[in-house]
Amino acid sequence: MIKVSNVTFHYGKDRPAVLKDIDVTINRGQYVSIIGHNGSGKSTLARLLNGLLLPEEGTVEIQGLSTANEEEIWKIRHKVGMVFQNPDNQFVAPTVEDDLAFGLENLGVDPEKMEGRIRDALERVDMLPYRHTEPSRLSGGQKQRVAIGGMLALHPEVLVLDEATAMLDPKGRRDVLDIVKRMNEEEGITIIQITHYLEETLNSHYIYVMDQGQIVKEGTPTQLYQNPDLLRKLGLDVPFAVDLHFRLQNKGLVGEGFSLTSEGVISALWT
Ligand SMILES: Nc1ncnc2c1ncn2[C@@H]1O[C@H](COP(=O)(O)OP(=O)(O)O)[C@@H](O)[C@H]1O
Numbered sequence: 001m002i003k004v005s006n007v008t009f010h011y012g013k014d015r016p017a018v019l020k021d022i023d024v025t026i027n028r029g030q031y032v033s034i035i036g037h038n039g040s041g042k043s044t045l046a047r048l049l050n051g052l053l054l055p056e057e058g059t060v061e062i063q064g065l066s067t068a069n070e071e072e073i074w075k076i077r078h079k080v081g082m083v084f085q086n087p088d089n090q091f092v093a094p095t096v097e098d099d100l101a102f103g104l105e106n107l108g109v110d111p112e113k114m115e116g117r118i119r120d121a122l123e124r125v126d127m128l129p130y131r132h133t134e135p136s137r138l139s140g141g142q143k144q145r146v147a148i149g150g151m152l153a154l155h156p157e158v159l160v161l162d163e164a165t166a167m168l169d170p171k172g173r174r175d176v177l178d179i180v181k182r183m184n185e186e187e188g189i190t191i192i193q194i195t196h197y198l199e200e201t202l203n204s205h206y207i208y209v210m211d212q213g214q215i216v217k218e219g220t221p222t223q224l225y226q227n228p229d230l231l232r233k234l235g236l237d238v239p240f241a242v243d244l245h246f247r248l249q250n251k252g253l254v255g256e257g258f259s260l261t262s263e264g265v266i267s268a269l270w271t
């Protein structure tokens with residue numbers, strides 16, 4: 001579905017490489033997280049996925065379409081929806097509904113189909129009652145749900161969320177993550193979630209860890225969190241349940257069994 005092969009990227013010739021020889025393969029329907037501390041190259045990689053940036057070396061392919069091919073780039077933009085960190089930078093129109101319409105117009109969607117698509121997309125992110133609201137009146141979490149709705153209206157196959165929850169309060173964050181999970185499970189949309197909150201990666205099928213422009217580790221959450229010290233060395237806070245498990249294990253209070261939820265860790269205490 002998505003194939004990033006041997007990609008290297010610099011912002012300007014005399015600058016150091018921001019991405020070095022990146023290889024990432026993501027299958028259809030997967031929920032993948034990309035983690036890494038600030039400046040590790042996550043957003044640059046995200047922008048390469050829908051051709052906002054082009055690789056200097058290597059290739060980025062979405063379902064066999066290359067971002068380097070100008071004729072294919074529009075098809076790719078229909079397939080790959082992006083949601084960014086700052087909820088306030090994603091709106092251009094006076095109402096929620098108009099904002100979605102603007103996005104559809106931009107990608108040349110038939111005007112007759114727009115109303116239905118907008119309605120459907122807002123329903124899927126639980127924001128239909130706000131369709132006539134001014135975006136500036138929404139909470140951060142609601143704004144991000146509208147931004148996701150705007151992408152869903154384009155019928156994407158992949159959603160890339162670049163720290164989309166970073167500026168939200170806990171409730172906003174939970175609501176956004178719930179919707180993302182639902183889109184993955186119920187609609188089979190491939191999810192690429194970029195985050196430095198490792199707590200948010202526990203639903204992922206697979207995780208890539210970036211550091212200094214490279215993928216330094218990859219695996220399922222269970223595989224990756226078996227080695228929390230590596231993540232800590234990279235400046236990342238491991239999920240609460242993982243930290244708890246290893247603290248208890250050091251004291252001999254839980255066995256080798258490994259759980260990614262606090263409930264799981266606590267039940268291991270009694271067995
Ligand atoms: N537009 C840009 N121009 C020049 N350097 C940039 C630009 N965007 C990011 N960088 C640099 O590229 C590196 C990786 O940044 P970025 O991809 O934003 O990482 P992350 O999203 O993991 O924080 C950083 O050193 C950053 O300063």
Ligand SMILES: [Mg+2]
Pocket residue numbers: 042043044162163
């Ligand atoms: Mg970033």
